[in-house]
Amino acid sequence: MATAADSRTPSRLRSTPSWLITHLAKQVGQLQAAAFADGEWRRYHYALLAALEEFGPASQAALGRRCQIDRSYVVEAINELSDQGLVVRVADPTDRRRNTITITEAGAQRLHQLGETLDEVQDSLLAALSPEERGHLVRLLTRALEHHTHPPAETP
Amino acid sequence: MATAADSRTPSRLRSTPSWLITHLAKQVGQLQAAAFADGEWRRYHYALLAALEEFGPASQAALGRRCQIDRSYVVEAINELSDQGLVVRVADPTDRRRNTITITEAGAQRLHQLGETLDEVQDSLLAALSPEERGHLVRLLTRALEHHTHPPAETP
DNA sequence: CCCTAATGTTGGCTCGGCCAACGTTGACCC
DNA sequence: GGGTCAACGTTGGCCGAGCCAACATTAGGG
Numbered sequence: 551m552a553t554a555a556d557s558r559t560p561s562r563l564r565s566t567p568s569w570l571i572t573h574l575a576k577q578v579g580q581l582q583a584a585a586f587a588d589g590e591w592r593r594y595h596y597a598l599l600a601a602l603e604e605f606g607p608a609s610q611a612a613l614g615r616r617c618q619i620d621r622s623y624v625v626e627a628i629n630e631l632s633d634q635g636l637v638v639r640v641a642d643p644t645d646r647r648r649n650t651i652t653i654t655e656a657g658a659q660r661l662h663q664l665g666e667t668l669d670e671v672q673d674s675l676l677a678a679l680s681p682e683e684r685g686h687l688v689r690l691l692t693r694a695l696e697h698h699t700h701p702p703a704e705t706p
Numbered sequence: 707m708a709t710a711a712d713s714r715t716p717s718r719l720r721s722t723p724s725w726l727i728t729h730l731a732k733q734v735g736q737l738q739a740a741a742f743a744d745g746e747w748r749r750y751h752y753a754l755l756a757a758l759e760e761f762g763p764a765s766q767a768a769l770g771r772r773c774q775i776d777r778s779y780v781v782e783a784i785n786e787l788s789d790q791g792l793v794v795r796v797a798d799p800t801d802r803r804r805n806t807i808t809i810t811e812a813g814a815q816r817l818h819q820l821g822e823t824l825d826e827v828q829d830s831l832l833a834a835l836s837p838e839e840r841g842h843l844v845r846l847l848t849r850a851l852e853h854h855t856h857p858p859a860e861t862p
Numbered sequence: 863c864c865c866t867a868a869t870g871t872t873g874g875c876t877c878g879g880c881c882a883a884c885g886t887t888g889a890c891c892c
Numbered sequence: 893g894g895g896t897c898a899a900c901g902t903t904g905g906c907c908g909a910g911c912c913a914a915c916a917t918t919a920g921g922g
Contacts, residue, residue, distance in 0.1 A: 556768040559855075562756040562821070563773065567828050567840065568734040569753070570847040573774065575731035576879075577854050578724040579908090593909080597725070600718040611869060612712040617719065618729065620910065625871055647869040647918045665718070672723050678853035683846060684723065690835060690843045691726040697834035698733050699715075732910075735877090749878080767900060776879065781902060803887045803900040 574675075581671045594619055594627045596668065599636065599661040602653035609648040618699075636660050730831075737827045750775055750783045752824060755792065755817040758809035765804040774855075792816050 563569045582593070597617040602608065605616070614624045628651060631637040636657035642648035653661075676684050719725045738749070753773040758764065761772070770780045784807060787793040792813035798804035809817070832840050 556761070556764065557771045558761070559772055559774070560753070560756040560760045562760065563753055564848060565844065566824065567844055567847070568738065568824070568831060570844065570851060571727060571734055572731050574847060574851055575728050577851070578727055579879085582724065597716070597719055600716040604716045604718065605712070605714070608712065609869075610871095615713045616715055618715070620912090621870070622872075622911090623909080645869085645919070649870070668722065668724070675724060676850055678849045679846060686842070687846045687850075688721065688723055688726065690839055690846070691723070691730060692720060693834045694832055694843075695726060695730055695733070735910080765900075776881090777901070778880090778903075779878080801888070801900085805901070 578671075578675060581675055582668075585667050585671050591664075592627055592630065594623060595631060595636075596661065596664045598624070598627055598631065598651075599653060599657055599664070602637065602651060603658060603661055607650050607652040609642065610651060611648075613651060631657065634660075734827075734831060737831055738824075741823050741827050747820075748783055748786060750779060751787060751792075752817065752820045754780070754783055754787065754807075755809060755813055755820070758793065758807060759814060759817055763806050763808040765798065766807060767804075769807060787813065790816075 594617065597619065598613055601613055601616045608616075610624045610628060611621060613619070613628075614621050619627070628637060628639060628649075632639050634656075636654055638652045638654060640650050640652070642650045672684075676687070679687065750773065753775065754769055757769055757772045764772070766780045766784060767777060769775070769784075770777050775783075784793060784795060784805075788795050790812075792810055794808045794810060796806050796808070798806045828840075832843070835843065
């Protein structure tokens with residue numbers, strides 16, 4: 551008895567940005583999981599492929615920095631990507647510590663496929679918002695995030 | 707060599723709402739962890755106390771629904787809260803399946819303490835945004851979220 | 863030449879979210 | 893009244909992600 555009335559969220563939470571953000575992130579997780587239920591998909595694949603396509607071949611460490619992924623996860627993800635032929639891993643002759651990762655033709659295709667599916671995810675995520683509002687939201691989120699990734703200025 | 711140049715995020719990611727949201731959520735996690743480094747703190751404590759204060763005593767299941775927490779986590783969290791005397795768990799005489807959870811005076815105090823610390827977290831989270839922008843962000847996030855929690859209308 | 867730092871890789875820890883199971887108990891209906 | 897179904901609290905497990913430590917190899921700078 552009472553599943554309607556007692557499911558109201560405390561106002562303290564509804565007005566707290568961090569709560570809203572973490573819960574929206576939960577929604578993101580579910581929507582992505584649903585969209586990629588097929589199987590072959592890791593959250594990071596898209597990020598890595600995107601970085602490779604935009605900036606060209608790079609070392610694993612550089613990829614991790616760009617996508618903000620831990621080095622250990624880069625290893626796994628690149629393994630999977632290269633198993634599928636979406637990416638090529640070659641030892642860098644000029645620096646024998648590094649591997650040079652290069653995106654393949656198939657990788658670029660997959661990137662675009664994933665991109666389309668991801669677009670649909672965004673659509674259902676932000677279904678309640680108009681295009682202008684979505685743009686606004688993206689700008690606000692971007693500014694908030696950038697403030698943490700490059701700390702803007704010291705106050706000495 | 708090159709930690710500055712190769713740390714640029716792919717534009718595909720920067721413009722993807724889901725990516726922004728999950729990464730902001732990561733920031734939330736770190737900021738909260740830093741703010742509550744003292745120890746005695748679970749992500750859920752605040753939510754549960756807030757629900758109890760706003761809506762009065764409730765069963766564990768109702769709390770879970772309100773805060774969107776899994777029943778299993780409610781058990782743990784209520785254990786911890788009652789160990790600290792912030793909450794009282796009594797068997798409901800009218801329905802012997804239920805426990806009635808009630809917030810104590812100490813619990814209310816703790817709620818407000820946590821609230822203040824949380825406010826600081828919001829401040830540093832959204833440091834890059836003006837008060838108006840923060841309000842705007844909250845409204846946008848709220849609308850996006852509500853669309854998923856109460857699905858608005860069916861399209862028959 | 864030595865010391866530091868970066869790289870790729872492996873492994874482990876923790877937390878959150880999710881789901882399954884179970885025994886107990888209420889509600890509902892024939 | 894008995895039987896069925898649903899809710900409740902509780903325990904347990906699985907999986908994904910973030911984080912950090914360690915290690916051997918290799919570059920680079922003093």
